[in-house]
Amino acid sequence: MAEYNFIELAKNAKIASKKLATLSTDIKNKALLSIAEALDSNKSKIFEANKKDLDLAKDNVSPSVYNRLKLDENKMRDMIQGIIDVYELENPIGKVLLQRSLDTGLILTKTSCPIGVLGIIFEARPDVISQISALAIKSSNAVILKGGKESALTNTAIMEIIQSALNKVEGFPQNAITQVFSRDDVKEMLEQEKYIDLIIPRGGNNLVKFIKENTKIPVLGHADGICHIFTDESADLEKAKRIIIDAKTQYPSACNTVETLLIHKNFAHKTELLESLKESGVELNFSPDSWHIEYSDKILSVKEVESLEDAIEHINEFSSGHTESIITENRENAQIFISAVDSAGVYHNVSTRFADGFRYGFGAEVGISTNKTHARGPVGLEGLTIYKYSLQGNGDIVADYVEGKKKFNHKDLV
Amino acid sequence: MAEYNFIELAKNAKIASKKLATLSTDIKNKALLSIAEALDSNKSKIFEANKKDLDLAKDNVSPSVYNRLKLDENKMRDMIQGIIDVYELENPIGKVLLQRSLDTGLILTKTSCPIGVLGIIFEARPDVISQISALAIKSSNAVILKGGKESALTNTAIMEIIQSALNKVEGFPQNAITQVFSRDDVKEMLEQEKYIDLIIPRGGNNLVKFIKENTKIPVLGHADGICHIFTDESADLEKAKRIIIDAKTQYPSACNTVETLLIHKNFAHKTELLESLKESGVELNFSPDSWHIEYSDKILSVKEVESLEDAIEHINEFSSGHTESIITENRENAQIFISAVDSAGVYHNVSTRFADGFRYGFGAEVGISTNKTHARGPVGLEGLTIYKYSLQGNGDIVADYVEGKKKFNHKDLV
Numbered sequence: 001m002a003e004y005n006f007i008e009l010a011k012n013a014k015i016a017s018k019k020l021a022t023l024s025t026d027i028k029n030k031a032l033l034s035i036a037e038a039l040d041s042n043k044s045k046i047f048e049a050n051k052k053d054l055d056l057a058k059d060n061v062s063p064s065v066y067n068r069l070k071l072d073e074n075k076m077r078d079m080i081q082g083i084i085d086v087y088e089l090e091n092p093i094g095k096v097l098l099q100r101s102l103d104t105g106l107i108l109t110k111t112s113c114p115i116g117v118l119g120i121i122f123e124a125r126p127d128v129i130s131q132i133s134a135l136a137i138k139s140s141n142a143v144i145l146k147g148g149k150e151s152a153l154t155n156t157a158i159m160e161i162i163q164s165a166l167n168k169v170e171g172f173p174q175n176a177i178t179q180v181f182s183r184d185d186v187k188e189m190l191e192q193e194k195y196i197d198l199i200i201p202r203g204g205n206n207l208v209k210f211i212k213e214n215t216k217i218p219v220l221g222h223a224d225g226i227c228h229i230f231t232d233e234s235a236d237l238e239k240a241k242r243i244i245i246d247a248k249t250q251y252p253s254a255c256n257t258v259e260t261l262l263i264h265k266n267f268a269h270k271t272e273l274l275e276s277l278k279e280s281g282v283e284l285n286f287s288p289d290s291w292h293i294e295y296s297d298k299i300l301s302v303k304e305v306e307s308l309e310d311a312i313e314h315i316n317e318f319s320s321g322h323t324e325s326i327i328t329e330n331r332e333n334a335q336i337f338i339s340a341v342d343s344a345g346v347y348h349n350v351s352t353r354f355a356d357g358f359r360y361g362f363g364a365e366v367g368i369s370t371n372k373t374h375a376r377g378p379v380g381l382e383g384l385t386i387y388k389y390s391l392q393g394n395g396d397i398v399a400d401y402v403e404g405k406k407k408f409n410h411k412d413l414v
Numbered sequence: 415m416a417e418y419n420f421i422e423l424a425k426n427a428k429i430a431s432k433k434l435a436t437l438s439t440d441i442k443n444k445a446l447l448s449i450a451e452a453l454d455s456n457k458s459k460i461f462e463a464n465k466k467d468l469d470l471a472k473d474n475v476s477p478s479v480y481n482r483l484k485l486d487e488n489k490m491r492d493m494i495q496g497i498i499d500v501y502e503l504e505n506p507i508g509k510v511l512l513q514r515s516l517d518t519g520l521i522l523t524k525t526s527c528p529i530g531v532l533g534i535i536f537e538a539r540p541d542v543i544s545q546i547s548a549l550a551i552k553s554s555n556a557v558i559l560k561g562g563k564e565s566a567l568t569n570t571a572i573m574e575i576i577q578s579a580l581n582k583v584e585g586f587p588q589n590a591i592t593q594v595f596s597r598d599d600v601k602e603m604l605e606q607e608k609y610i611d612l613i614i615p616r617g618g619n620n621l622v623k624f625i626k627e628n629t630k631i632p633v634l635g636h637a638d639g640i641c642h643i644f645t646d647e648s649a650d651l652e653k654a655k656r657i658i659i660d661a662k663t664q665y666p667s668a669c670n671t672v673e674t675l676l677i678h679k680n681f682a683h684k685t686e687l688l689e690s691l692k693e694s695g696v697e698l699n700f701s702p703d704s705w706h707i708e709y710s711d712k713i714l715s716v717k718e719v720e721s722l723e724d725a726i727e728h729i730n731e732f733s734s735g736h737t738e739s740i741i742t743e744n745r746e747n748a749q750i751f752i753s754a755v756d757s758a759g760v761y762h763n764v765s766t767r768f769a770d771g772f773r774y775g776f777g778a779e780v781g782i783s784t785n786k787t788h789a790r791g792p793v794g795l796e797g798l799t800i801y802k803y804s805l806q807g808n809g810d811i812v813a814d815y816v817e818g819k820k821k822f823n824h825k826d827l828v
Binding site: 100102115198236243247312316338339340347348350353355361371394397408 | 527656788800
């Protein structure tokens with residue numbers, strides 16, 4: 001029965017997505033405000049549900065999962081503020097990206113439009129629901145959310161509040177935002193190419209890998225976050241210390257944390273640099289087997305390299321394509337590094353931890369992508385859009401151009 | 415052995431792609447001119463090889479395949495001109511798409527860059543090799559080409575000329591453009607996610623479907639081209655005749671040919687319209703089973719619809735998302751149609767046959783995509799690019815911002 005149900009639900013989401021595509025900014029913004037208000041005035045219901053989830057999870061999950069699961073006043077405030085932030089962002093839909101006269105009275109327009117139906121699969125964090133729902137609404141996409149079982153009661157409480165808030169907004173379509181629960185639904189979701197246009201996994205390495213390996217639907221995200229810092233021959237020791245310690249210790253389990261440190265063989269302060277890392281509680285691993293490891297902990301692989309080229313080659317071989325940084329006082333080397341390293345983020349004299357949609361000023365973040373198509377790096381609202389071409393004429397036919405009766409005179413108008 | 419070889423070749427293409435990424439416009443343009451000149455001065459070799467292919471194919475392929483396979487002076491001139499056209503296009507790599515100051519001295523830059531390694535699988539047309547090679551060079555992507563066996567000798571002759579032309583260009587990397595031959599290589603190609611970043615199939619429906627179903631690598635293209643024209647209540651009869659006859663008969667086997675005609679029940683000239691289609695040699699099919707058929711022939715499915723909404727719903731259900739057109743004198747209806755129909759091209763009073771990169775003024779075309787991510791509609795050079803973010807600072811760390819010592823002041827510079 002679950003099978004039938006999921007397909008119906010996906011089909012309805014697709015129908016809703018067509019209606020969402022033509023919604024005015026005004027209705028979308030009303031929907032966002034309605035959700036923000038409803039969450040604020042129903043906080044107690046959410047905390048109650050969350051307490052039950054926490055009681056059930058207490059003895060079964062790790063402390064870090066427990067913390068991600070737990071909602072408090074601060075997180076709730078951030079959740080609500082997150083919706084207001086999206087409310088304040090410009091409508092990404094209906095933007096004219098190109099307007100070109102192909103011939104007199106024959107006007108081509110490229111306009112941004114939504115992708116369609118998003119499938120979101122996430123782990124313990126219940127705050128993902130409101131964040132992704134807000135981004136989906138603003139970008140006119142329908143969304144089907146599948147959360148972790150640990151937060152099932154919290155998720156349900158939040159979703160009920162969101163649904164009833166949306167029901168109050170005149171003109172907002174039914175079935176635009178829905179939730180599914182079972183493991184079977186994940187399988188179903190990954191198979192519904194006909195109805196689901198993009199899958200966004202939000203969770204650990206294994207979840208993302210599993211999803212990428214089991215669907216033909218485009219997946220936006222990243223599995224590994226194996227980030228590198230290269231300390232060049234001319235690196236400033238103090239900058240190197242600051243940056244590497246920040247990149248490794250400021251939040252060791254983040255995907256933009258550095259995992260491998262490459263040091264130029266002629267860097268004069270190697271010993272001092274490594275000593276200061278150890279003093280900051282960083283364990284160093286010099287084993288050549290370690291270059292593919294994402295520690296998510298205060299451990300750092302270290303390798304000496306012969307040259308800038310050697311460093312670039314190592315990174316292009318072992319990196320997950322997330323974010324890399326060069327520490328150097330040599331501007332030319334920095335330029336070569338930025339141009340030759342094939343990762344979503346390539347930095348100079350900066351911590352890798354800056355790879356983040358909020359820090360980039362995107363206002364909100366869908367996630368970070370290591371894809372080489374569509375969207376790469378931190379993805380904001382724009383990553384949830386695509387475009388269509390409209391062509392307006394007055395009885396224009398191709399035969400006239402093929403037979404030479406008419407000629408194109410492409411002129412950009414916008 | 416073929417297995418081992420393909421992986422080596424793909425690995426080498428990946429290495430070449432990293433070098434291509436940093437090539438100057440000058441070297442890329444020299445490479446393009448070198449190829450154009452070499453093809454021009456070695457035409458006779460290509461015609462010889464082509465003659466052998468044609469002799470072998472004569473009794474084994476359909477007339478249309480035979481025609482696509484056959485190279486003559488005209489096609490050769492177009493091939494060479496195609497390379498010159500790409501030479502004249504702006505370099506799509508290294509464009510600054512965004513530059514933003516995150517804080518004093520902390521500058522984020524979003525720059526266009528190549529995707530990496532393209533895998534091209536194409537059928538009989540040998541002119542695809544030079545076209546795709548030119549687009550790959552200009553966009554700094556490496557490419558592995560797999561052509562049809564019918565054109566093996568022609569393809570080999572063209573590829574040898576391209577290779578030797580590239581060898582003469584100082585600074586142009588080895589292994590950037592390679593060709594494979596066997597059916598096993600297609601299988602291998604579809605499995606090499608590590609080395610190949612994007613697959614572009616150029617060929618029939620079945621080829622594209624097979625590829626989409628057998629790879630985890632992103633595929634850019636379209637399988638079906640089920641395009642619709644909706645003749646609205648207020649359509650002008652003469653425009654309707656012109657447009658539909660052009661869209662159905664100007665080149666019936668093209669993907670942007672109309673397959674289904676929807677007619678508003680209150681359109682007063684239905685009989686006259688259908689008569690004129692029949693007079694133009696179009697066979698009409700009124701069967702409700704016909705709505706998913708791509709005829710590639712002078713046959714047209716016809717359906718009466720109740721309303722504009724009914725037409726939009728039919729299209730969003732049965733279309734392959736390629737191109738649709740509304741014929742109407744009602745501007746408001748045209749706007750609703752353009753906004754609500756979810757296809758790559760949505761036209762008003764224009765033939766669907768305009769869906770084409772050259773007609774859109776892209777200068778060259780990789781193909782037409784019905785994808786909902788990355789690139790949609792006719793795809794030019796831009797569709798072969800992605801972007802990376804560079805961040806330049808002076809020892810900046812995230813801890814300062816998390817601890818409130820510093821604040822972001824996002825300011826767009828470009």
